[in-house]
Amino acid sequence: MTQVDLQKLTKIYPGSDSPAVHALSLTMPSGRITALLGPSGCGKTTALKMIAGLITPSEGNILFDGDSIVGVPTEKREVVMAFQNHLLFPHMSVSQNVGFGLKMRGLDRHTIQRRVSEMLDLVRLPGLDDRRPHQLSGGQQQRVALARALIVEPRVLLLDEPLSNLDAHLRGEMRELIHDVQQQFKLTTIFVTHDQEEAVVLADQIALLFEGQLHQYGPPQAFYERPLNERVARFFGGINFIPGYKRGSVIETGLGQLQCYSAALSDGAVVVTIRPENVAIGRNGSEINVAHGRVESSTYLGTHARFKVSVQAGNGHPPLVLEVVADASSIHLYPVGQTVKLYLPPEKIWLVPAED
Amino acid sequence: MQKVAPSQSISIKPRWGNSVGRWLAVGAIVVGLLLPFLPLLIWSFSHRWYFPAVAPTEWSLRAWRYVFGDNTQALQALGYSFVIASATTLLSIAIGIPAGRALGLHEFRGKALVRFLILAPTIVPPLAVAMGIHIVFIRYGLANSLPGVVLVHLIPVTPYMVLVMASVFANYNPQYEEQARTLGARPWQVFWYVTLPAIFPGIIVGGLFAFIISWSEYLLTLLIGGGQVITLPLLLFSFANSGDNAITAALSIVFIGPAVLFLILTSRYLTGRNAAIGGIGRL
Numbered sequence A: 001m002t003q004v005d006l007q008k009l010t011k012i013y014p015g016s017d018s019p020a021v022h023a024l025s026l027t028m029p030s031g032r033i034t035a036l037l038g039p040s041g042c043g044k045t046t047a048l049k050m051i052a053g054l055i056t057p058s059e060g061n062i063l064f065d066g067d068s069i070v071g072v073p074t075e076k077r078e079v080v081m082a083f084q085n086h087l088l089f090p091h092m093s094v095s096q097n098v099g100f101g102l103k104m105r106g107l108d109r110h111t112i113q114r115r116v117s118e119m120l121d122l123v124r125l126p127g128l129d130d131r132r133p134h135q136l137s138g139g140q141q142q143r144v145a146l147a148r149a150l151i152v153e154p155r156v157l158l159l160d161e162p163l164s165n166l167d168a169h170l171r172g173e174m175r176e177l178i179h180d181v182q183q184q185f186k187l188t189t190i191f192v193t194h195d196q197e198e199a200v201v202l203a204d205q206i207a208l209l210f211e212g213q214l215h216q217y218g219p220p221q222a223f224y225e226r227p228l229n230e231r232v233a234r235f236f237g238g239i240n241f242i243p244g245y246k247r248g249s250v251i252e253t254g255l256g257q258l259q260c261y262s263a264a265l266s267d268g269a270v271v272v273t274i275r276p277e278n279v280a281i282g283r284n285g286s287e288i289n290v291a292h293g294r295v296e297s298s299t300y301l302g303t304h305a306r307f308k309v310s311v312q313a314g315n316g317h318p319p320l321v322l323e324v325v326a327d328a329s330s331i332h333l334y335p336v337g338q339t340v341k342l343y344l345p346p347e348k349i350w351l352v353p354a355e356d
Numbered sequence B: 001m002q003k004v005a006p007s008q009s010i011s012i013k014p015r016w017g018n019s020v021g022r023w024l025a026v027g028a029i030v031v032g033l034l035l036p037f038l039p040l041l042i043w044s045f046s047h048r049w050y051f052p053a054v055a056p057t058e059w060s061l062r063a064w065r066y067v068f069g070d071n072t073q074a075l076q077a078l079g080y081s082f083v084i085a086s087a088t089t090l091l092s093i094a095i096g097i098p099a100g101r102a103l104g105l106h107e108f109r110g111k112a113l114v115r116f117l118i119l120a121p122t123i124v125p126p127l128a129v130a131m132g133i134h135i136v137f138i139r140y141g142l143a144n145s146l147p148g149v150v151l152v153h154l155i156p157v158t159p160y161m162v163l164v165m166a167s168v169f170a171n172y173n174p175q176y177e178e179q180a181r182t183l184g185a186r187p188w189q190v191f192w193y194v195t196l197p198a199i200f201p202g203i204i205v206g207g208l209f210a211f212i213i214s215w216s217e218y219l220l221t222l223l224i225g226g227g228q229v230i231t232l233p234l235l236l237f238s239f240a241n242s243g244d245n246a247i248t249a250a251l252s253i254v255f256i257g258p259a260v261l262f263l264i265l266t267s268r269y270l271t272g273r274n275a276a277i278g279g280i281g282r283l
C-alpha cells in the first residue's frame, strides 16, 4: 500500500524544446488503479518511466508515502513496470521469466519454483512452465509478463498499455484479470492507455494528458458529466458544442435561450455542451430548451441509432448540427429529411470555457 | 537479441530441416578448407618425393617427430600462438562490447569520425603503423615481449570485433535491460542474465574472427616480437624458407588445425538464425 505523489514532474528530453511531461502534479491513492490517459505521444510512457526510475526527471519530485524516491535507483524502488511490448526474455523459459525477480533477490530455487507455479495458477496459465516466450500466444505472453511483475510484490505496479497488443476478446479477459489481481493484492497500480473506454472500465481515477500537460484528474464519471474543457469533452466522445453567452442560468445561443443548472462558470462567453445520448429526439411536452431541426443523416448501430440534425439558428448565427444518439428502433421514426423536435434537458447541459 | 520470433512455425516444425542445412553448410566449409590440405598431409609424411612421382617414394615420421618432440620450438610456438590469440581475443571482446554498444545503439556527435577511426587500421598498411608503435613500445619496455605482441595484434583485430558487436547492438533492444532493472536486477545482474545471453552469438562470431586474425598474424609479430616471441606463423615461415617441405607441411597442419576446430565448434553460431544476430547475415 503506497501512495504516489507527483509534484511538478517535468521531463525535457535533450535536444527537444517542448517538455514531454510538463509540471505534472498528481496524488495517486494507495491501493487504487489510476489511469494515465491521453493520445499517442502525450508523455504517458515518459511519466511512467520517471516513476520507475528509468528516466531522470528534469524537474519536480516523486514521493512514495511522502518520501522522495528521485535519488533511488530503479532496482531499489520496488516498482515494477510491465512494458508496452511485454518484453519476455527470449532466452528464458516461462518459469524462468516469472521467477526472474526472485532470483535477482537471491531466493532459493525451491521457494522460487513454488511461487512461480502459484503465480502461473493465478494468471491462469498452469503447466506452461517450460515453454519459451515465442511459443506462447499474445495473450499468454501478456499474462506471463503480468505474473513476472506481480511475483516480486512491488509497492507500485506500472502497466504500459497492457491491453494494446490484444484482440478485443483477449482484451476483456486481461482487463478482468488485472482488475481481479489488483483487488486481491490491493496494489497501487498506474496504467497507461490511449483508450478512454479502457480507462473508464478499469480505473478508479483517470488523469488525462495532452502534450505532457494534465487537463483533468478525477473519477471516470467526471469526464462524461463535468469535463473541464472542450478538448476533454471531445476526447470522451463529446461532439455537440454550441457557442453562447451566459447570463445567470440562461445562455443565449444560436438555438435560442437555453436553461442550464451548471454554475461552474461565471457570466460571459461560454460553450454549451451536451452528450449525444442526452439529447431527446421527438419528445413532446417540454416548453424550454427545445430546438427544431432537419435529420441530415442517420446511422444504425445495432443497439443504438445515431442522427445528425441541422438546426436553423436565429440571429444571424450559422446553422448548427447536433448529433443525437437514440434508441435503435427510432431509426424508422425519423427518416432523413424529416423535421424533428430536439429537447436538451437543463440538467444534462454542461458548460465549458469559450476558447478563442 | 531476437525481438519477437519472426514466425512461430519455426519452433513447431521438427528441427531437422534446419539442422540438415546447417550440417551441409558446415560440411561444405570443412571440405572446402580441408581438401587443399591433403597434399600437405602427404608431404608431412614424405621422406623422398621428387617431381615425376605421384606419391612420395619414401615415407617417414621425421616431420611429426620434430613437431611433437622434446626441446623443439614447435610446441613452444604453438603455446605462444595460443596464449597470444586467446589474450588478444579476450581483450578485443572487452573493447568490442562497450564500443560496439556505443556505435550500434546510440547516436552521438562525431559518430562518423569514430567509425572511420575504428575502420582505419583495416585500410592503412599495418607496417606503417607498426613502425611508429615499435618506437613507443621500446620506450615502455613492451617491445620484444609477449604483452607487446598482444597489444599490437589488437590493431588488426579490434576493427572486426567492434564492427561485429556494433551490428549485434544495432539489432538489440535495450528495453530488456530496463525491464530487468525494474524487476530488481542490479547492474551486474542485468549484464550477466540479460545482456550477455543476448549478445553471446555475436561474441562468438567476433571472437572467432579475432582469434583467427591473431593466430595467423605474421608481420606484426615479427616486428614487435623482435625474434623473441616466436609464434607458429614465424616458425612456419622460417621452415618454408629453409626448404624443408615435410616439416613445413606438418607445421602447416598444426597451424590450420585449431582454426578449423574453432570453426566447427562455433558453427552453430555461424549458420541459421543466430548468424543474423552475429552480424554476418544468414549463411
Ligand SMILES: Nc1ncnc2c1ncn2[C@@H]1O[C@H](COP(=O)(O)OP(=O)(O)OP(=O)(O)O)[C@@H](O)[C@H]1O
Pocket: A013, A014, A016, A020, A038, A039, A040, A041, A042, A043, A044, A045, A046, A047, A194
Ligand atoms: N528518448 C527520447 N528522446 C527524445 N524524445 C522522446 C524520447 N522518448 C519520447 N520522446 C518524445 O516525448 C514525447 C512523449 O513520448 P512518450 O513515449 O512518453 O509518449 P506516449 O504517451 O507513451 O505515446 P504512445 O501512446 O505512442 O506510447 C513524444 O513526443 C516523443 O516523441
Ligand SMILES: [Mg+2]
Pocket: A044, A045, A046, A084, A160
Ligand atoms: Mg508509450
